[in-house]
Amino acid sequence: MGLTKTENFTEEQNELADIARVLAHPARIAIIQYILKIKQCIGGEIVEEIPLAQPTISRHLKELKNIGVIQGTVEGKSVCYCVDHNRWNDIKGVFNKFFETK
Amino acid sequence: MGLTKTENFTEEQNELADIARVLAHPARIAIIQYILKIKQCIGGEIVEEIPLAQPTISRHLKELKNIGVIQGTVEGKSVCYCVDHNRWNDIKGVFNKFFETK
DNA sequence: AAATTTTATTGTATTATTGCAATAATACAA
DNA sequence: TTGTATTATTGCAATAATACAATAAAATTT
Numbered sequence: 001m002g003l004t005k006t007e008n009f010t011e012e013q014n015e016l017a018d019i020a021r022v023l024a025h026p027a028r029i030a031i032i033q034y035i036l037k038i039k040q041c042i043g044g045e046i047v048e049e050i051p052l053a054q055p056t057i058s059r060h061l062k063e064l065k066n067i068g069v070i071q072g073t074v075e076g077k078s079v080c081y082c083v084d085h086n087r088w089n090d091i092k093g094v095f096n097k098f099f100e101t102k
Numbered sequence: 103m104g105l106t107k108t109e110n111f112t113e114e115q116n117e118l119a120d121i122a123r124v125l126a127h128p129a130r131i132a133i134i135q136y137i138l139k140i141k142q143c144i145g146g147e148i149v150e151e152i153p154l155a156q157p158t159i160s161r162h163l164k165e166l167k168n169i170g171v172i173q174g175t176v177e178g179k180s181v182c183y184c185v186d187h188n189r190w191n192d193i194k195g196v197f198n199k200f201f202e203t204k
Numbered sequence: 205a206a207a208t209t210t211t212a213t214t215g216t217a218t219t220a221t222t223g224c225a226a227t228a229a230t231a232c233a234a
Numbered sequence: 235t236t237g238t239a240t241t242a243t244t245g246c247a248a249t250a251a252t253a254c255a256a257t258a259a260a261a262t263t264t
Contacts, residue, residue, distance in 0.1 A: 003219055003252065008153045009128035013135075017128040024123035025222085026111035029200070033115075036203045043241055051110045053224050058242055060222095077231050077240045092201045098131070099194045101138045104222045104249030127252085145211060155254050160212055162252095179210045179261050206264085213258070221250070228243070234236085 016094055022067045027052055028060050035070060035083050042078035067091070118196055124169045129154055130162050137172060137185050144180040169193070 006014050022028060027050055034049050035041060043061070047054045061081065064070045068087040072079040108116050124130060129152055136151050137143060145163065149156045163183065166172045170189040174181040 004127060004129075005154065005253080006128060009132055013128040013131045016131050017126050020122045021126035024119050024126045025106060026108060026115040026119040027106075027222095029115045029118050030111055033200075033203055044239090047241095052107065052222095054241075055225080055243080056223050062242085072241095074230085074241090077238090079241060088201075095197050095201065098135075099190075099197070101135055104220085104247085106222065106250095129252095146209090149211095154252095156211075157213080157255080158253050164212085174211095176211090176260090179208090181211065208261100208263070210261085211259085213256105215254105215256080217253090219250100219252080222248085224246095226243105226245085228241100230241080231239085233238075 012094075016098055019067055019091055019094060022063050022069070025060065027057075028064055031057075031060060031064060032069065032083065035081055040080055040082040042075070042080055043072075044078065046081065114196075118200055121169055121193055121196060124165050124171070127162065127165075129159075130166055133159075133162060133166060134171065134185065137183055142182055142184040144177070144182055145174075146180065148183065 004017075009017075030050055031046055034046065038045075043057070046061070047057050050057055052060075061070070061072065065072060068084055069091060070081050071084050072081045074080075106119075111119075132152055133148055136148065140147075145159070148163070149159050152159055154162075163172070163174065167174060170186055171193060172183050173186050174183045176182075
């Protein structure tokens with residue numbers, strides 16, 4: 001059917017799967033790493049850094065914003081992106097908990 | 103196109119994305135957690151535990167085997183599944199490295 | 205050998221994802 | 235206001251993923 005039966009699983013399992021889905025693309029990994037490295041940047045820099053078309057980057061940024069791992073602030077014509085470190089730590093915690101499953 | 107341009111990204115980025123893709127389904131999370139909890143079990147037990155049809159479970163198990171996080175050993179009519187703890191630790195390491203990005 | 209049990213594979217339908225081109229939207233500059 | 239720069243959205247095509255029914259495959263049991 002192509003439709004995940006989320007209702008059969010716990011909130012935690014769905015949350016982890018949702019985050020993992022967003023991390024499941026190398027461009028999105030690369031975007032996170034780039035922003036972490038240079039602390040903050042405008043969208044155009046990401047488009048220059050990642051060899052994909054601007055609309056495609058825009059979609060990936062949207063997915064990353066959806067799970068809150070990055071945030072974009074409009075600054076004139078540009079949008080300044082940075083990692084939300086609180087959310088980043090939350091996500092770390094979600095994975096750590098999973099990996100420490102006893 | 104629906105076709106990820108993996109050639110544009112590093113091996114590390116692709117590896118992390120590949121693992122994340124496999125974790126990006128709550129049933130696969132649930133399967134890993136279940137096997138970790140009871141140490142080992144046969145396929146039929148997983149089919150009873152997870153409310154999805156047997157062929158669907160079989161596909162999820164195949165994905166998990168593909169990244170090596172679980173292994174299945176044929177035992178008579180059944181297949182005994184367990185987590186490959188070496189690979190499990192590798193995967194932990196891949197995520198830890200990512201989350202420690204400075 | 206025939207029936208049974210257990211798991212894997214195939215076929216099919218449906219939905220999701222990825223990517224780019226074209227275009228829209230927004231803000232600043234001239 | 236017109237133009238320019240930057241980012242977001244839409245439309246479309248191609249591919250991937252999810253799920254179940256049906257069936258196949260392999261080993262055990264009767």
